[in-house]
Amino acid sequence: xxxxxxxxxxxxxxxxxxxxxxxxxxxxxxxxxxxxxxxxxxxxxxxxxxxxxxxxxxxxxxxxxxxxxxxxxxxxxxxxxxxxxxxxxxxxxxxxxxxxxxxxxxxxxxxxxxxxxxxxxxxxxxxxxxxxxxxxxxxxxxxxxxxxxxxxxxxxxxxxxxxxxxxxxxxxxxxxxxxxxxxxxxxxxxxxxxxxxxxxxxxxxxxxxxxxxxxxxxxxxxxxxxxxxxxxxxxxxxxxxxxxxxxxxxxxxxxxxxxxxxxxxxxxxxxxxxxxxxxxxxxxxxxxxxxxxxxxxxxxxxxxxxxxxxxxxxxxxxxxxxxxxxxxxxxxxxxxxxxxxxxxxxxxxxxxxxxxxxxxxxxxxxxxxx
Amino acid sequence: xxxxxxxxxxxxxxxxxxxxxxxxxxxxxxxxxxxxxxxxxxxxxxxxxxxxxxxxxxxxxxxxxxxxxxxxxxxxxxxxxxxxxxxxxxxxxxxxxxxxxxxxxxxxxxxxxxxxxxxxxxxxxxxxxxxxxxxxxxxxxxxxxxxxxxxxxxxxxxxxxxxxxxxxxxxxxxxxxxxxxxxxxxxxxxxxxxxxxxxxxxxxxxxxxxxxxxxxxxxxxxxxxxxxxxxxxxxxxxxxxxxxxxxxxxxxxxxxxxxxxxxxxxxx
Amino acid sequence: xxxxxxxxxxxxxxxxxxxxxxxxxxxxxxxxxxxxxxxxxxxxxxxxxxxxxxxxxxxxxxxxxxxxxxxxxxxxxxxxxxxxxxxxxxxxxxxxxxxxxxxxxxxxxxxxxxxxxxxxxxxxxxxxxxxxxxxxxxxxxxxxxxxxxxxxxxxxxxxxxxxxxxxxxxxxxxxxxxxxxxxxxxxxxxxxxxxxxxxxxxxxxxxxxxxxxxxxxxxxxxxxxxxxxxxxxxxxxxxxxxxxxxxxxxxxxxxxxxxxxxxxxxxxxxxxxxxxxxxxxxxxxxxxxxxxxxxxxxxxxxxxxxxxxxxxxxx
Numbered sequence: 001x002x003x004x005x006x007x008x009x010x011x012x013x014x015x016x017x018x019x020x021x022x023x024x025x026x027x028x029x030x031x032x033x034x035x036x037x038x039x040x041x042x043x044x045x046x047x048x049x050x051x052x053x054x055x056x057x058x059x060x061x062x063x064x065x066x067x068x069x070x071x072x073x074x075x076x077x078x079x080x081x082x083x084x085x086x087x088x089x090x091x092x093x094x095x096x097x098x099x100x101x102x103x104x105x106x107x108x109x110x111x112x113x114x115x116x117x118x119x120x121x122x123x124x125x126x127x128x129x130x131x132x133x134x135x136x137x138x139x140x141x142x143x144x145x146x147x148x149x150x151x152x153x154x155x156x157x158x159x160x161x162x163x164x165x166x167x168x169x170x171x172x173x174x175x176x177x178x179x180x181x182x183x184x185x186x187x188x189x190x191x192x193x194x195x196x197x198x199x200x201x202x203x204x205x206x207x208x209x210x211x212x213x214x215x216x217x218x219x220x221x222x223x224x225x226x227x228x229x230x231x232x233x234x235x236x237x238x239x240x241x242x243x244x245x246x247x248x249x250x251x252x253x254x255x256x257x258x259x260x261x262x263x264x265x266x267x268x269x270x271x272x273x274x275x276x277x278x279x280x281x282x283x284x285x286x287x288x289x290x291x292x293x294x295x296x297x298x299x300x301x302x303x304x305x306x307x308x309x310x311x312x313x314x315x316x317x318x319x320x321x322x323x324x325x326x327x328x329x330x331x332x333x334x335x336x337x338x339x340x341x342x343x344x345x346x347x348x349x350x351x352x353x354x355x356x357x358x359x360x361x362x363x364x365x366x367x368x369x370x
Numbered sequence: 371x372x373x374x375x376x377x378x379x380x381x382x383x384x385x386x387x388x389x390x391x392x393x394x395x396x397x398x399x400x401x402x403x404x405x406x407x408x409x410x411x412x413x414x415x416x417x418x419x420x421x422x423x424x425x426x427x428x429x430x431x432x433x434x435x436x437x438x439x440x441x442x443x444x445x446x447x448x449x450x451x452x453x454x455x456x457x458x459x460x461x462x463x464x465x466x467x468x469x470x471x472x473x474x475x476x477x478x479x480x481x482x483x484x485x486x487x488x489x490x491x492x493x494x495x496x497x498x499x500x501x502x503x504x505x506x507x508x509x510x511x512x513x514x515x516x517x518x519x520x521x522x523x524x525x526x527x528x529x530x531x532x533x534x535x536x537x538x539x540x541x542x543x544x545x546x547x548x549x550x551x552x553x554x555x556x557x558x559x560x561x562x563x564x565x566x567x568x569x570x571x572x573x574x575x576x577x578x579x580x581x582x583x584x585x586x587x588x589x590x591x592x593x594x595x596x597x598x599x600x601x602x603x604x605x606x607x608x609x610x611x612x613x614x615x616x617x618x619x620x621x622x623x624x625x626x627x628x629x630x631x632x633x634x635x636x637x638x
Numbered sequence: 639x640x641x642x643x644x645x646x647x648x649x650x651x652x653x654x655x656x657x658x659x660x661x662x663x664x665x666x667x668x669x670x671x672x673x674x675x676x677x678x679x680x681x682x683x684x685x686x687x688x689x690x691x692x693x694x695x696x697x698x699x700x701x702x703x704x705x706x707x708x709x710x711x712x713x714x715x716x717x718x719x720x721x722x723x724x725x726x727x728x729x730x731x732x733x734x735x736x737x738x739x740x741x742x743x744x745x746x747x748x749x750x751x752x753x754x755x756x757x758x759x760x761x762x763x764x765x766x767x768x769x770x771x772x773x774x775x776x777x778x779x780x781x782x783x784x785x786x787x788x789x790x791x792x793x794x795x796x797x798x799x800x801x802x803x804x805x806x807x808x809x810x811x812x813x814x815x816x817x818x819x820x821x822x823x824x825x826x827x828x829x830x831x832x833x834x835x836x837x838x839x840x841x842x843x844x845x846x847x848x849x850x851x852x853x854x855x856x857x858x859x860x861x862x863x864x865x866x867x868x869x870x871x872x873x874x875x876x877x878x879x880x881x882x883x884x885x886x887x888x889x890x891x892x893x894x895x896x897x898x899x900x901x902x903x904x905x906x907x908x909x910x911x912x913x914x915x916x917x918x919x920x921x922x923x924x925x926x927x928x929x930x931x932x933x934x935x936x937x938x939x940x941x942x943x944x945x946x947x948x949x950x951x952x953x
Contacts, residue, residue, distance in 0.1 A: 074745070076745070076748075124934060124937070124938060127937075127938055127941050128937050128938070128941045129941065130744070131688045131744075131748070131887075131891060132887055132891075132937050132941060132942065132943070134883065134887070135883065135884060135887045135930050135933045135934050135937060136930075136934055138880070138883065138930050139927050139930035139931055139933075139934055142926035142927035142930060143927040145926065145927075146923055146924055146926060146927055149923065150923065276880070280752070280756075283749075283752065284752070284753075284756065287749045287752070287753070291745075327763070328764075330760070331759075331760040331761075331763050331764035332760065332764075333760070334756050334757065334759050334760025334761075335756075335757050335760035335761060335764065337753075337756055337757075338753045338754060338755070338756035338757025338758070338759075338760065339753070339757055340753075341749065341750065341752065341753030341756065342734070342735050342750050342753040342754065342757070345739060345742075345746050345749060345750045345753065346735075346738040346739060346750075349742070349746055425838060427834065427837055427838060430740060430741035430833065430834055430837065431741065451842070451844070452837040452838070452840070452843070453837070453840045453841065453842040453843070455840075456838075456839065456840025457840060461838070461839065461840065462838045463838070464834060464835060464838050468832050468834060468835035468838070469832075469835070470827070470828045470831040470832055470835065470836070471831055471832075472827065472831050472892075472947045473824070473827060473828060473831065477824055477827075477828075478828075480824060481824060481825060481828045481836065481839050481841065482839045482840075484821055484824075484825055484839075484840070484841060485839070485840030485841070530839055531839065533839075534839065534840055
């Protein structure tokens with residue numbers, strides 16, 4: 001690679017325990033963040049925000065959540081979309097019914113409520129293991145569909161079952177009305193660029209938090225439980241507590257992602273979109289991206305979400321607009337994603353993140369071979 | 371050239387895991403018919419890899435033999451499947467025993483016999499033979515294998531291999547986690563099988579003392595390379611081996627040990 | 639208080655003849671779930687793989703069969719062709735997915751089947767179509783009055799359910815005997831315990847798996863046919879797998895008779911719940927999560943299902 005870590009000598013424990021140990025990597029990270037925060041909002045257009053950047057960040061957070069439960073702690077979960085839904089409905093009801101609520105607090109509450117649901121549905125994990133645990137998370141998945149259907153109160157009695165999220169929900173900074181009036185932007189609260197910035201901030205905070213949790217004793221406990229829970233118990237890790245806190249954190253992320261899915265991405269609330277298929281989609285993201293990898297969660301989201309778009313775009317470019325029908329694109333992406341899952345599992349069990357690490361490792365010692 | 375080819379001949383093999391980690395870098399060894407050969411080495415030296423290369427089980431761990439040949443009775447095995455190796459009469463007893471924990475002891479033993487399409491009567495005879503070798507197992511017949519003690523599990527593992535009527539057994543660390551008298555017992559049985567039935571053995575061991583007492587020839591393997599070969603007597607007398615594995619070499623100074631390490635290049 | 643009253647009322651109503659009819663009807667419809675579950679358990683028991691692609695294999699089989707009959711292919715010819723297709727498909731899955739992944743951890747294998755599931759979903763609908771088809775097996779669906787046979791039992795049972803039960807029962811008995819008393823059956827159980835060790839003792843892993851997957855393909859087809867007759871063939875058929883899941887978890891992943899018992903329990907509990915308890919919870923449509931809740935209760939009592947093998951863990 002064009003840079004080496006050689007010569008970067010650490011002289012204190014603080015430095016030694018840095019999240020990004022190589023100086024150049026740090027530069028790249030800061031440059032990337034600066035680009036996302038200060039350049040993209042000005043050069044991006046609505047299509048990029050609404051159809052690409054926001055959904056990838058939102059789904060990335062959801063898959064990060066699932067990755068914490070499945071990839072780091074080894075607890076299989078198929079209820080991701082259910083927990084997202086709990087989060088979305090929490091945020092909606094708080095913003096609707098609580099006068100002083102703003103979107104940050106609502107997202108936080110969404111995470112906490114979803115996390116608590118996660119703990120409830122994760123309780124069986126204290127007693128049952130492995131595939132048997134699927135039953136509990138699937139229960140969560142179906143329970144939410146029924147709950148929000150049977151009790152229309154949660155949807156504020158919307159007759160169609162879908163609520164458009166009104167602009168006053170998008171209150172994300174103090175004196176927002178006044179500032180927006182002053183700038184002459186009227187009530188463009190939910191313009192895509194704002195949604196993008198909200199999503200980006202949440203995304204960065206959560207990703208950094210996850211990265212640090214994984215490096216701390218919390219994360220090491222998770223991984224110990226994943227790798228062999230009996231051995232973990234023997235060396236004094238509280239297995240039950242570890243599992244439950246993994247479920248909480250995991251579902252917290254899913255809940256926030258769910259609220260963001262409604263508020264930042266599609267702009268309305270509908271429990272039907274949080275169906276089992278969404279859970280699976282998120283699961284594909286972590287399988288492809290890499291189990292037990294934070295970068296991988298986002299890479300997986302990019303691929304699984306991006307592939308159908310790429311195929312459509314490609315079809316439009318080659319055969320002219322609208323040549324490929326949606327059914328074809330859908331089937332194609334199913335076949336491709338399915339194939340890639342299998343191929344990756346065989347050749348690179350750690351997914352895209354593993355691939356990335358291999359490449360990095362090769363480059364680092366290039367031109368020598370391992 | 372002798373007219374009968376050796377039971378096992380490994381010629382300068384190299385083995386790689388996951389396309390990246392070089393585990394063996396040139397191992398050659400020979401097991402003649404009716405011989406007990408021991409393979410000594412520290413953890414990670416490449417003993418298990420060598421044995422798995424012979425039984426074609428490397429692929430299961432993303433490993434492969436990249437160079438060299440392995441011959442069983444003069445026949446190259448590079449195209450064989452794991453079960454074809456067993457059919458040739460070569461059975462491996464895995465390190466760490468690998469019992470079928472949900473099957474009972476008798477079923478565990480029976481699985482070993484399926485490769486030879488033997489009659490029920492023969493199967494029974496075989497089973498009796500194993501029980502006679504390991505009387506302890508008789509009372510455990512119907513217990514799940516997973517609930518047996520470590521020693522019993524090792525007996526099951528060896529017994530299971532015997533059910534296939536092998537002519538060569540690849541025994542990987544039979545002493546792992548066993549009490550000294552169990553180790554003695556296992557090796558006594560090896561000796562007995564070798565003398566009475568002419569079964570050849572390739573035994574990988576860390577417990578060099580015991581292994582060399584029962585084996586006729588020993589190989590010392592280190593960093594994926596055979597560094598010493600000799601009759602057990604020679605090896606027992608060698609100061610290097612004494613220092614490295616027996617811990618009793620008085621004449622070798624610490625400098626000497628370092629020198630011993632240094633005289634081989636450590637990269638490829 | 640009101641809830642409590644209605645709950646008590648619901649319980650009281652359950653122990654009437656109507657309750658019994660619901661109970662029996664539920665058990666019989668649970669057999670449908672057992673049919674899906676059998677394929678699951680077969681694969682799990684013989685390789686330790688939790689085959690999530692079961693539902694899609696079912697859809698694929700039914701869709702192939704329907705598409706053939708709709709093209710005026712004779713019933714039995716279509717049946718034979720579909721069987722062959724399913725056998726080939728099973729073998730291909732074994733070759734391309736399971737074989738390279740032998741000895742990997744069970745989670746990877748599960749994920750691989752999820753990948754296969756997704757792949758087949760695309761393939762099934764890409765090859766055929768995603769329209770809704772009807773299937774007519776010619777099994778009568780009219781109800782039987784049980785009272786004609788057992789005079790004091792004045793309830794109705796559908797003939798079709800009886801037919802499904804007969805199919806499921808014969809499959810269960812056949813497979814049970816196979817696993818318990820044949821050499822291959824024993825080998826299969828060994829393989830599910832430890833891939834590496836079974837290779838070391840010379841069990842031809844790959845051959846055996848090919849057989850299992852082929853058989854699974856055919857079982858999927860049979861289950862698919864019966865389900866298709868019930869529901870019609872469309873994408874919703876893949877959700878049959880979600881009905882099979884609580885069943886095998888109750889019965890235990892490794893137990894073939896468990897499928898039957900699990901199916902009966904889930905079926906009965908689902909119907910009873912829907913008819914007597916849905917109102918208590920203030921809304922219809924509880925059967926989806928109700929089945930899982932039932933399963934959860936059972937599993938909390940017995941963590942590996944009713945007949946499942948206990949995990950033997952040691953360090």
